[in-house]
Amino acid sequence: MATEGTPAVELRHVTKRFGDRRVLDDLSLVVPAGRAVCVLGRSGTGKSVMLKHIIGLMRPDEGSVLVEGEDVTALGPRELARVRQRMGMLFQHAALFDSITVGENVAFPLRRHSKLPPREIRERAEALLADVGLAGEYEKMPAELSGGMRKRAGLARALALEPAILLADEPSTGLDPVTSGEIDRLLVELRDRTGATLIVVTHNIPSARVIGDELVFLHEGRIVAQGTAGELDQSPIPLVRQFMQAEGAG
Amino acid sequence: MIVSWLEGVARAARFAGRVLVEAVRPPFEGRETLRHLYELGVRSVPLIAAAGFAVGVVLSMHTRSSMARFGAEALIPAGLAIVLIRETGPLVSGLLLSGRIGAGIGAELGAMKVTEQIDALEAVAVDSFRYLVVTRVVACVVALPLLTTLMNFTGMLGGWVAESIITGMPIGTYFRQAFQPIQFSDLIPATLKTTVFGFIIATVASYLGVNTTRGTEGVGQASTRSVVASSILLIATNVLLVRLIQFVYP
Numbered sequence: 310m311a312t313e314g315t316p317a318v319e320l321r322h323v324t325k326r327f328g329d330r331r332v333l334d335d336l337s338l339v340v341p342a343g344r345a346v347c348v349l350g351r352s353g354t355g356k357s358v359m360l361k362h363i364i365g366l367m368r369p370d371e372g373s374v375l376v377e378g379e380d381v382t383a384l385g386p387r388e389l390a391r392v393r394q395r396m397g398m399l400f401q402h403a404a405l406f407d408s409i410t411v412g413e414n415v416a417f418p419l420r421r422h423s424k425l426p427p428r429e430i431r432e433r434a435e436a437l438l439a440d441v442g443l444a445g446e447y448e449k450m451p452a453e454l455s456g457g458m459r460k461r462a463g464l465a466r467a468l469a470l471e472p473a474i475l476l477a478d479e480p481s482t483g484l485d486p487v488t489s490g491e492i493d494r495l496l497v498e499l500r501d502r503t504g505a506t507l508i509v510v511t512h513n514i515p516s517a518r519v520i521g522d523e524l525v526f527l528h529e530g531r532i533v534a535q536g537t538a539g540e541l542d543q544s545p546i547p548l549v550r551q552f553m554q555a556e557g558a559g
Numbered sequence: 560m561i562v563s564w565l566e567g568v569a570r571a572a573r574f575a576g577r578v579l580v581e582a583v584r585p586p587f588e589g590r591e592t593l594r595h596l597y598e599l600g601v602r603s604v605p606l607i608a609a610a611g612f613a614v615g616v617v618l619s620m621h622t623r624s625s626m627a628r629f630g631a632e633a634l635i636p637a638g639l640a641i642v643l644i645r646e647t648g649p650l651v652s653g654l655l656l657s658g659r660i661g662a663g664i665g666a667e668l669g670a671m672k673v674t675e676q677i678d679a680l681e682a683v684a685v686d687s688f689r690y691l692v693v694t695r696v697v698a699c700v701v702a703l704p705l706l707t708t709l710m711n712f713t714g715m716l717g718g719w720v721a722e723s724i725i726t727g728m729p730i731g732t733y734f735r736q737a738f739q740p741i742q743f744s745d746l747i748p749a750t751l752k753t754t755v756f757g758f759i760i761a762t763v764a765s766y767l768g769v770n771t772t773r774g775t776e777g778v779g780q781a782s783t784r785s786v787v788a789s790s791i792l793l794i795a796t797n798v799l800l801v802r803l804i805q806f807v808y809p
Contacts, residue, residue, distance in 0.1 A: 361678070364681075364682055365681075366678050366681055366682065386686060390684040390685075390686070391684070393681070393682060393683070393684035394684045396682070397682075398679070398682040400675050400678070400679055400682075401675075402674065402675065404674060404675040404676050404678065404679035405676075405679075406676055406679070406680075407670075407674070407676070408667075417683060418683040418684075421683065421684070421685055422683075422684060466683070469683075470683075
């Protein structure tokens, strides 16, 4: 694990094109270990694409992505799998495996990557579900859960391997304010308890204010503003100020 | 148009080549392969058994009317066995299973793709290609010859039922007469060629499934195209394999 202050994630001049469109345009970002960074921006500005580059689901056309000092763009499948075991990702729509139960979803990473006996894996999965307020939901199928519960189950799965880096793609989108607040609280608690690095993509400014030590504003594939919430409130860029004032967004 | 079609064919061929390489390279996903063997193989038993029985009855009726013209009713069991084992059993099994299995794989993997479940698998450091594709292909390659053998058997059973209603022939006599002229070159190559059918069905459906785009509409298209493409490819390949078998066993 990267020690506090050293870069946990570093994007160096990353460019990604889809056809003629540059979704990420010479983007550079350093996220120090143990920090919580919220990535803001309008829809289609490359926020989710950036997360997918960090976990190696996409490769940049130019530039490099370093996770705890290792360039994930240059790793083979086995090395990439090793690095991914140090990360967790909460997907926008949770992306639970719908052919297995909620509990098996949470237990899945443990079954794959730990040598724990099955009973202990089940206990760990139940404890993780309890941590996100889903105690007793182990045997339910994902289709039986509400949107908020699915998100929380997705978070439990992302936390199963106790990741040093947690990526969350719009964790509060589509949730009511109470559930959204619960997810924010879980993320803050996680950071405080484990010292994990958080990179959270969100449209939700109130969430970003709660979670983020630092906010990054993406526009047309580039970072146009970076700083604390207070600093972005005073940004000289009208779009950033307008975005920050949209307290109800999300 | 032609260039893009050829590019698509080249991508599919690379995909099939990768399946062949990964299928023999450890570590193997034994548990998942067995699960698919059950889902794709065992659950196809009622379809294959019922279809085989019906095909046997119909073939027996046709064979009887043809043989009776030449006064060769005694050859009915043997004629039916040769037709069924050499061609009808393998081809009908292949086409039925391209419908049941091909559509299922195309739809399931397509749905996983559009709901980011495949990305989620990769994010928890699991090789999605080996876990989702190779396991299904191996299960199909194993299941097809077994299901074809079942179809041959139930087909012969159907043939005996049709024959016994008319002539009252005992089952022992029927099967003795049926299998008397059957040789190694009739049974084994024809049954083993269905391993190729299994490879085609699962590989085509997996390729179309994991390359699904455009949401639920794309899932439906992947499912339909899986059946159409694998059926056409299966029929074309059958012609080549029959010629090959006749060349090796003249």
